[in-house]
Amino acid sequence: MLDTELKTQLKAYLEKVTHPIELVASLDDGAASQELLSLLKDIESVSERVSLRTNGNDARKPSFAINRSGTDVGVRFAGIPMGHEFTSLVLALLQVGGHPSKASEEVIEQVRHLEGEHVFETFMSLSCHSCPDTVQALNLMSVLNPNIKHIAIDGALFQDEVNQRQVMSVPTVFLNGEPFDQGRMTIEQIAARLDIGAGQRAAEKIKNKAAFDVLVVGGGPAGASAAIYAARKGIRTGVAAERFGGQVLDTMAIENFISVPYTEGPKLASALEQHVHEYDVDVMNLQRAEQLIPATQPGGLIEVKLAGGASLKAKTVVLSTGARWRNMNVPGEQEYRNKGVTYCPHCDGPLFKGKRVAVIGGGNSGVEAAIDLAGLVQHVTLLEFDSKLRADEVLQRKLRSLANVDVIVNAQTTEVLGDDKKVTSLAYTDRASGQHKQVQLEGVFVQIGLLPNTEWLKGTLKLSPRGEIEVDARGETSIPGVFAAGDVTTVPYKQIVIAMGEGAKASLGAFDYLIRLPVVAEEALAA
Known part of the structure; x- marks a missing residue:
């Protein structure tokens, strides 16, 4: 799973661990479970302070816990934390293993003194560059305070749960089963939310x-x-x-x-x-x-x-x-924000795997978003208000080479439509003919400037x-x-x-x- 260079780096990091760590995996017969098992074996192999057992009983499979042996200190991941989340994995191993974090003493003490039971679930994607901050903040909080628990869930791997809980933007955080917040969060922000009087x-x-x-x-x-x-x-x-x-x-x-x-x-x-x-x-x-x-x-x-x-x-x-990011300012945009309307293709793209989406905007940001999404989703419709795209020609050539992308110019977006839970279509006016049209889809990525x-x-x-x-x-x-x-x-x-x-x-x-x-x-x- 890990190449030689990564193993060498991980071994050096784990030399900083002062408490024994136990990895507890919950697996099934699927390929993803085998991939996770390979990763965990690699981690176990580079440190004598790390042990592995595979008899975990978490309902989410594949998943695993990182526990400080003999204590209730630990964090959990549902999925295979590679990509942008590999750093989150390494930090979790270090912090559960007793290596101090770089958080300020003031924030550490604030987290340690938080009262009440707090069970956090974070839905993230491995391609999301905003997610690690949130995941790492909540992981550290769960290490510092035994009343705080956290599991990071790869939304792309647990699509059924994503659909059931209407997760359409990452990171999305639930607290004690109820929606808590969305978007990048720091440990200072989360602690301030929980600490009355902060x-x-x-x-x-x-x-x-x-x-x-x-x-x-x-x-x-x-x-x-x-x-x-x-x-x-x-x-x-x-x-x-x-x-x-x-x-x-x-x-x-x-x-x-x-x-x-x-x-x-x-x-x-x-x-x-x-x-x-x-x-x-x-x-x-x-x-x-x-x-x-x-x-x-x-x-x-x-x-x-x-x-x-x-x-x-x-x-x-x-x-x-x-x-x-500039809003479209059309009916339905705010009502379906994070329910299909989003502004970050890198973060939220994996949640729309196999679905139909639109990108609003024909500048560099819009065309780059359409190109990225085309490799993930079933179909991309790019709508541009002007009579031509404004992106660099090299990006336009790449866009035109993609079979699952349609480009519509002279398109004035007029409304985002949905079923109260999620986006179902997008309405626009053809500025050349004056005709009103709709595109059936599940996601709208807005890229129209600042x-x-x-x-x-x-x-x-x-x-x-x-x-x-x-x-x-x-x-x-x-x-x-x-x-x-x-x-x-x-x-x-x-x-x-x-x-x-x-x-x-x-x-x-x-x-x-x-x-x-x-x-x-x-x-x-x-x-």
Whole structure:
């Protein structure tokens, strides 16, 4: 199952294990069970601290538990955790085996003191780059707290259960049999949901913080770059981010980041966060900005109010709140969101194996999604509003070579239809003829561009007609001392490398603004 190189790497990792581990497999006669058994035997063979037995009685087969021998500490996987989940498997082995995690002591103690019985089930897919964060967070929580149990379930392998429980997006998490949440989640986010009063404690902690020289709002590539450039100047720097990494966390393959031929979004986001933490930066995660209050006098403090009730103050602010996938804004889209309407082909594609789906959008993202999905689903219909596709020609040639893909241009999507439980069809208007038509299908993948996260700024500073923050050549906005960078701004070409450069520029602009503040204003602030 594992090649020689992987076995060597795994052996090195398992040398860190301090407690004996028992693998307990629940198997049947199927090929998948034999594949899992081969994987578990490989794991057993590389460490004397790992034992294997195959008399498990889990109803899901194939599945297995990783137990700390002689205790009730353990995690479970239903399926064969390879692909993006291989890292989750390795971390589970290490953590069940007693190797400490890299989570902060504050979060570890919070999880250990959670009360009540919590049984989590996470439906994931091995091609989902968002799923490992959720799986790893819940696995660690189950290791830290005996009242928390978790099983990660490969939705592609357990299609009957996926259909029965109406799982149409991954990761989907159930708690004690009831829907808990969908999408990427960190251990901090999950613990905050379970810990009553956590939000209030966090708000009280933030209220007591002194004013920053530079406050960065947003933790994507632009925000990380801005924070690093500010901290390197030796000034007091803070970052308030709803989720560190931003949209990069939802990006699969990255092949145009200069000097790095290939990487993946979550890996890059993790590297960004690690780099920021190498400097004296106060990172406040899980904090959503709700209001920007400009300074009342030149050189005064700018205030950012947060959703949790606290406020932060700073001499300068760099806004880098990024963008999100644009909605179609048609009837049925929100009603069937995660019930057939989805925005991530890499994550959710395996759940639609053998089904008919549509991709909305003929740019690079839409055509790439159609190409990827064509290898998984029965049929793909790509609908483009314009009279022609806008994707690169190399992608269009690949698309045209696929037998199970239809392309419809001049198509204005008008409604998503369903049976109250799931999507059944998509309605559109042929813009050339005016005819109203329908496509029978089970899934709709929306890929029609980005929408800047600026709703909270309307009426405060100058925005473009598209809602982007207008900036000058130095990244400064219409409000003195407030700068902006990345996908949230009017700067064209929404690319990671551009966002990083713009973040650095905005931060340097903020520093230049600071050093030119009148001495009187500085003394007033100090007072």
